[in-house]
Amino acid sequence: MIRLNVNGSVREVEAEPDTPLLWVIREQVGLTGTKYGCGIAQCGACTVHLDGQAVRSCSLPVSSIEPGQKIVTIEGLSPDRSHPVQKAWAELDVPQCGFCQSGMIMAAAALLAQKPKPSEAEIRQEITNICRCGTYNRVLAGINLAAQGGETGRG
Amino acid sequence: MTSTASPALSRRFFLAGSAAAAGGLALGFDLSGAPAAAQGAAPATPEVNAWVVVRPDETVVIRIARSEMGQGTLTGLAQLVAEELGCDWSKVTTEYPTPGQNLARGRVWGDFSTGGSRGIRESYVAVRQGGAAARTMLVAAAAQEWGVPAGECRVEKGVISHPSSGRSTTFGKVAAAAGRMEPPKDVALKDPKDWIIAGKPVQRLDTVEKTDGSQVYGIDLKLPGMLNAAIRDCPVVGGTVKSVDASAVEKMPGVRKVVRVGDSAVAVVADTFWRAKTAVDALPVVWDEGPNAKVSSETIAAMLKEGLDAPDAFVGNKAGDAAAALKGAAKVVEATYAYPFQNHATMEPMNATARWTPERCEVWTPTQNGEAALAAAAEAAGLSPRQCDVTKIHLGGGFGRRGATHDWVRQAVLIARELPGTPVKLIWTREEDMTHGRYHPVTQCRMRAALDESGNLTGLHMRISGQSILAGILPGRLASDGKDPVTFQGLNPGGAEAAIGYTIPNLLIDHAMRNPPIVPGFWRGVNTNPNAIYLECFLDEVAHAAGQDPLAFRRKLMAKHPKHLGVLNAVAERIGWETSKPPAGVHRGIAQIMGFGSYVAAAAEVSVSDDGKIKVHRIVAATDPGVAINPQQIEAQVAGSFVYGLSAALYGECTVKDGRIEQTNFDSYPVLRLDEMPAVEAILMPSGGFIGGVGEPTIAVAAPAVLNAVFAATGKRVRQIPASRTDLKRA
Ligand code: FES
Ligand code: FES
Numbered sequence: 001m002i003r004l005n006v007n008g009s010v011r012e013v014e015a016e017p018d019t020p021l022l023w024v025i026r027e028q029v030g031l032t033g034t035k036y037g038c039g040i041a042q043c044g045a046c047t048v049h050l051d052g053q054a055v056r057s058c059s060l061p062v063s064s065i066e067p068g069q070k071i072v073t074i075e076g077l078s079p080d081r082s083h084p085v086q087k088a089w090a091e092l093d094v095p096q097c098g099f100c101q102s103g104m105i106m107a108a109a110a111l112l113a114q115k116p117k118p119s120e121a122e123i124r125q126e127i128t129n130i131c132r133c134g135t136y137n138r139v140l141a142g143i144n145l146a147a148q149g150g151e152t153g154r155g
Numbered sequence: 156m157t158s159t160a161s162p163a164l165s166r167r168f169f170l171a172g173s174a175a176a177a178g179g180l181a182l183g184f185d186l187s188g189a190p191a192a193a194q195g196a197a198p199a200t201p202e203v204n205a206w207v208v209v210r211p212d213e214t215v216v217i218r219i220a221r222s223e224m225g226q227g228t229l230t231g232l233a234q235l236v237a238e239e240l241g242c243d244w245s246k247v248t249t250e251y252p253t254p255g256q257n258l259a260r261g262r263v264w265g266d267f268s269t270g271g272s273r274g275i276r277e278s279y280v281a282v283r284q285g286g287a288a289a290r291t292m293l294v295a296a297a298a299q300e301w302g303v304p305a306g307e308c309r310v311e312k313g314v315i316s317h318p319s320s321g322r323s324t325t326f327g328k329v330a331a332a333a334g335r336m337e338p339p340k341d342v343a344l345k346d347p348k349d350w351i352i353a354g355k356p357v358q359r360l361d362t363v364e365k366t367d368g369s370q371v372y373g374i375d376l377k378l379p380g381m382l383n384a385a386i387r388d389c390p391v392v393g394g395t396v397k398s399v400d401a402s403a404v405e406k407m408p409g410v411r412k413v414v415r416v417g418d419s420a421v422a423v424v425a426d427t428f429w430r431a432k433t434a435v436d437a438l439p440v441v442w443d444e445g446p447n448a449k450v451s452s453e454t455i456a457a458m459l460k461e462g463l464d465a466p467d468a469f470v471g472n473k474a475g476d477a478a479a480a481l482k483g484a485a486k487v488v489e490a491t492y493a494y495p496f497q498n499h500a501t502m503e504p505m506n507a508t509a510r511w512t513p514e515r516c517e518v519w520t521p522t523q524n525g526e527a528a529l530a531a532a533a534e535a536a537g538l539s540p541r542q543c544d545v546t547k548i549h550l551g552g553g554f555g556r557r558g559a560t561h562d563w564v565r566q567a568v569l570i571a572r573e574l575p576g577t578p579v580k581l582i583w584t585r586e587e588d589m590t591h592g593r594y595h596p597v598t599q600c601r602m603r604a605a606l607d608e609s610g611n612l613t614g615l616h617m618r619i620s621g622q623s624i625l626a627g628i629l630p631g632r633l634a635s636d637g638k639d640p641v642t643f644q645g646l647n648p649g650g651a652e653a654a655i656g657y658t659i660p661n662l663l664i665d666h667a668m669r670n671p672p673i674v675p676g677f678w679r680g681v682n683t684n685p686n687a688i689y690l691e692c693f694l695d696e697v698a699h700a701a702g703q704d705p706l707a708f709r710r711k712l713m714a715k716h717p718k719h720l721g722v723l724n725a726v727a728e729r730i731g732w733e734t735s736k737p738p739a740g741v742h743r744g745i746a747q748i749m750g751f752g753s754y755v756a757a758a759a760e761v762s763v764s765d766d767g768k769i770k771v772h773r774i775v776a777a778t779d780p781g782v783a784i785n786p787q788q789i790e791a792q793v794a795g796s797f798v799y800g801l802s803a804a805l806y807g808e809c810t811v812k813d814g815r816i817e818q819t820n821f822d823s824y825p826v827l828r829l830d831e832m833p834a835v836e837a838i839l840m841p842s843g844g845f846i847g848g849v850g851e852p853t854i855a856v857a858a859p860a861v862l863n864a865v866f867a868a869t870g871k872r873v874r875q876i877p878a879s880r881t882d883l884k885r886a
Contacts, residue, residue: 016408016433023429027383032375033368035551037502038585042821045502074368086366093358093787096795097225098365099372099502099551124830130821132502132552133225134798136832138791 002062004029005069007076017063021055022046024062025073033074033102037130044129047103047110048073054110074102077109085109088145096133103129108143117147201334203292205252205263206236206285209330213313215242217286219249220257220264221278222523223361224553225795226850227788230359231275232282234784238353239286239345241310242326249360254525255544268524268558275784276752276846280344287342289333296332297324347782347843356787361549372551373506373521378578381508382411384570385432386581387440388420388591391814392672394445395419404434413438414573422570428582447672447814455671455811456493459599462620462667463491469636469668471643475661477605480614484605488700490693492602492874494621494685496809496816497595498824499678503551504588507567510578511536516543516568517578521550523558531561535568554799555677560593560628589824590816593676594809596622598685602693605661610701612712614661617646617689623668624682627675642666644682645748645855646690651845653683653750655690656719657712673811679799680854683750688804688876691746691859696872705863706732706745718842722756722777723747725838729775730758741772744863746856753847754779757797757856759833761864767883769805771831771861776853777838781845789849793837796850800857801833802826808877 004011006029013028025034025048034057037045041059048057049072050065065071077083081090085108088094095101104127111118111126118126123143131139200216202208208216217236223229233249257264265281290310297315298305301322309316316323347354364370389395399421401413409430414422421440425431462468481487507520509532516536522528525547533540545564550557567581583591598621605614623639625632633639644653646664655664678684698708706727713720727733727745737743740762747756760773776793783789806825810817818824862873865883873881 016430019429023427026375027427027429030377031368032371032377035372035503036374036582037504038821040585040820040822043502077367081363081367089366090363093362093791095225095359095362095365096227096791097502097550097552098361098370099225101365102368105366124832127829130502130826130828132500132554132799132826134795134827135791136798136827136829137794137835139829140832 003067004062004065004071006031006071007073015062018061020058021048021060021062021065021071022057025057025071031073031075035099035102037100042130043100043103044107045100045103047106047129049106049110052110052113054107074106077105083109084146084149085112085142088142088149092138092142092145094135094138094142096135100129100131104131104139108139108146112143112146118143201331203289203330203333204285204338205260206282207240207289209293209326211327213243213246213325213327215240215247215313215326217247217249218252218264220252220267222267222269222525222547222550222553224269224521224523224550224557226792227359227785228269228275229361230357231784231788232278233360234353234355234357235279235282236286238350239283240290241313243312244352244357246313247360251547253544253546254529255540257526258529258540267526269553276848279846283344284342287344288339291339291342292333292336293326293329295336296329300329300332353784356785359788370549372503373508373519373548374503374551374582376508376519376548376580378508378510381578381580382424382426382574383428383431384422384424384567384579384581385428385435386416386420386422386566386583386587387435387438388587389442389444390590391442391444391447392674393447394814395443396421397441397443399441400439404438407434407437410434412573414570416566416569420566422566422581424570424574424579428580432584444814450672450814451812452810455597458669458671459597459620462669463599463601463618465620465667467667468618468665469638470663470665471640472646472648472655472662472664474659475614477614477616477661477663480605480661481603481616484613485608486606486700488604488606488697490602490696490872490874491599492689492692493599494595494597494688494876495807496597496673496811497678497803497807498589498592498809498818499554499556499676500589500821500824500826501550501552501554501556504583504585505556505563506580506582507564508578508580509567509571510576511568511571512575514542516571517546518543518564518568519546519548520564520567521548521557522561522564523550523553523555527559528561528564531564532568535565536572554679555681556593559677562591585821586819589819592809592816593628593674595678595684596624596627596675596682597671597673598622600685600689602689604693604697606697606701610703612659612697615659617664618667619665619689620667621669622675623670624675624677626668626670637668639666639668642682645686645750652752656716656747656749657709658715659712673816680750680851683748683852683855684800684803684858687746687748687855688858688862691748691856692862692872692874695744695863695866718754718779719747719749721842722754722779722840725777725840726756726758726775729836729838730760732758742864742867744860744865744867746859746863748852748855750852750855751848752845753781753849753852755852755856757853757860759860759864761861761868763865763868763883765885767885769861769865769878769883771801771833773834773836774857774860775836775838776856777840778849778853779840779842780847780849781841781843783839783841786839789839790837792849793853794835796854797835797857798827798832800854801861804858804861804876804878806877806879
């Protein structure tokens with residue numbers, strides 16, 4: 001039995017220790033917003049927050065999660081799509097097929113948490129998720145918009 | 156949703172198929188044609204007609220036959236229906252009818268296929284007629300109730316009024332009565348200039364669910380009692396399973412069954428996907444690699460090279476006598492180009508869920524063509540299509556992979572047949588997806604141009620050698636002489652789909668069909684991709700050989716092609732081709748083509764570092780699609796198409812060794828990421844009078860515009876895709 005703190009609640013799951021966190025989240029916890037795209041830490045579709053850091057959950061064995069570490073998935077980012085990144089995404093119609101977007105949003109949210117006003121170069125450097133539909137320019141615009149929103153919110 | 160689906164399954168369909176309809180109400184009909192409510196199924200609202208349901212709370216449900224895979228078709232089609240219906244756009248939601256219902260109702264929704272950038276343009280008239288007919292019936296119902304002539308009634312935002320008597324009602328109140336009215340025989344459609352919903356940059360209907368993880372994709376589907384499957388198909392196309400040692404994995408955690416899937420594949424069914432995958436990876440399989448075990452990129456290249464000089468070829472476009480022009484030329488320019496296999500690499504790998512019994516088969520899958528998926532499911536199920544149905548789910552990318560062939564659906568049904576009554580979800584690993592694609596066809600092309608004394612282009616022979624998509628996957632659609640017309644996309648002598656934009660007095664474009672065993676497919680942009688590179692990069696070469704500016708050189712050939720010229724001039728003007736110098740170290744290239752009924756051009760600004768790395772700074776793209784349904788979505792499609800096109804041009808290549816595709820994941824099949832994404836300026840210039848597609852055409856001009864700029868920067872020609880194969884280091 002493995003205990004995981006996911007989106008603020010503690011879940012007990014049955015899984016082999018080497019099972020990637022991604023698949024435990026999707027199959028045992030039952031939250032499917034976090035996506036599988038490559039399984040080898042290349043695409044970022046599986047990005048979740050582990051103690052506030054963006055991590056690629058496909059490449060983290062569930063046994064590597066320490067007791068007490070907090071996992072946040074896209075479903076737990078905000079209760080009502082109110083995170084500035086989610087709001088910016090909706091305003092700019094960032095997603096196309098949307099499959100990569102949970103990971104994009106989680107990566108963007110983690111970046112803004114660490115660096116509320118990233119430069120364009122920093123955004124390009126830090127957001128390495130793959131989007132095959134090609135939403136990158138709206139992702140860039142979305143992060144900028146969320147960063148502005150964040151400032152207004154603090155004001 | 157379907158006549159045998161449990162209410163739970165119906166509800167899931169709505170969650171998946173139409174995010175905004177997550178409240179979940181069934182359609183007002185079932186396969187027998189009787190109202191669903193009469194069958195005691197889920198609560199139903201009667202439809203007004205096949206396209207429109209209005210619920211008592213005024214929610215307008217618009218039915219969408221085509222598939223949403225990110226390209227915005229769902230929203231665009233709903234805009235067209237809503238425009239004619241005259242409803243309140245803020246009350247609109249959507250749902251997919253199933254292909255089984257389409258079959259049962261005499262294909263009332265027409266064609267489900269979503270490819271070739273046809274999603275909107277081929278539904279353009281039918282869906283507007285559907286919306287207009289529904290409005291007519293709603294008005295007729297109100298008029299009848301009031302005893303007034305329908306012609307005196309007005310419609311605005313879902314409210315029907317009769318000004319002279321002061322009466323008014325709403326769509327929701329008269330919807331039930333409207334559904335019993337006689338459908339009108341003829342309806343007049345609005346002039347696009349009077350549109351208030353269509354043609355406007357409205358926001359997508361499917362965005363918010365994609366921002367909180369609630370959008371259900373095929374890989375996310377959950378059904379009661381469902382099991383999961385992982386598969387390994389023979390890595391060599393045409394190979395088969397010789398033997399498999401199921402006992403080696405049957406005791407692994409969660410494993411329920413080891414299954415042979417047709418001749419060529421094995422699958423493990425387990426309680427979770429991860430356990431199924433772990434077991435199938437560990438499964439000892441001996442393959443009979445069959446006749447293609449020795450095929451390699453080298454053997455394929457040699458096969459195509461032979462075709463470059465072969466005497467026989469299918470003629471796609473011919474004028475005058477190109478051979479004579481070349482013989483009599485003052486100067487001949489010649490070059491050979493090549494385009495590789497490429498995988499679609501949709502972000503969501505192939506997947507399908509199937510439940511089979513001896514009487515019925517149901518499939519849930521992301522597909523670009525529900526009807527083709529239904530046919531594939533029925534065949535694999537050993538049942539008639541009327542005993543089967545397919546519930547479509549939003550796609551995590553399509554790009555052509557999920558349209559013409561449904562190999563993964565066949566597999567899922569064959570697996571489900573081994574566990575009758577149990578839903579089984581098959582998900583491909585990325586590795587399975589990369590190595591069992593329907594690849595962009597491989598071709599080579601020899602270009603030969605004749606110039607006269609004054610540098611005029613007097614003749615051109617374009618010999619394409621290589622793979623035919625139709626021969627590979629839809630041989631029934633080849634012309635009677637065996638020619639594949641799709642090969643000549645963008646090069647046709649005329650027509651509304653993909654005509655060449657130049658008048659060349661002596662022209663021969665022909666195709667020596669050479670079909671290697673790697674299975675081809677329709678890959679976003681299809682044959683406009685290689686054809687635009689071949690023609691547009693080569694014309695750039697010829698212009699330089701003639702000592703002329705590439706834009707001016709083209710213009711001389713385009714007098715009879717005003718729409719092609721229009722988009723080319725637009726990008727030239729915006730980028731400042733004739734009026735400004737690019738920033739220091741930055742160089743420009745230009746290209747145009749017609750594809751999928753639209754005219755497109757691009758101009759690129761590019762620099763190449765001393766160590767040979769290409770950086771694309773800026774792309775200006777112009778599209779003339781005739782009519783624009785949603786400008787902001789077209790802008791998104793154009794920007795996205797450059798990501799797809801630049802990934803292909805710079806990095807995209809699947810190589811073959813020992814009959815196997817060598818690239819297995821994004822580490823060996825790199826794609827463009829945010830750090831390399833250029834600024835894209837999209838110019839939308841609908842000239843009216845026709846409607847073209849927008850999902851694909853601009854992909855084709857990405858590569859030639861950039862590669863022509865690379866030449867301007869380095870003096871080196873990239874004639875083989877991907878560009879990463881050409882050494883661009885400064886000497
Ligand atoms: S699925 Fe984890 S990075 Fe791709
Ligand atoms: S929106 Fe489709 S992969 Fe990013």
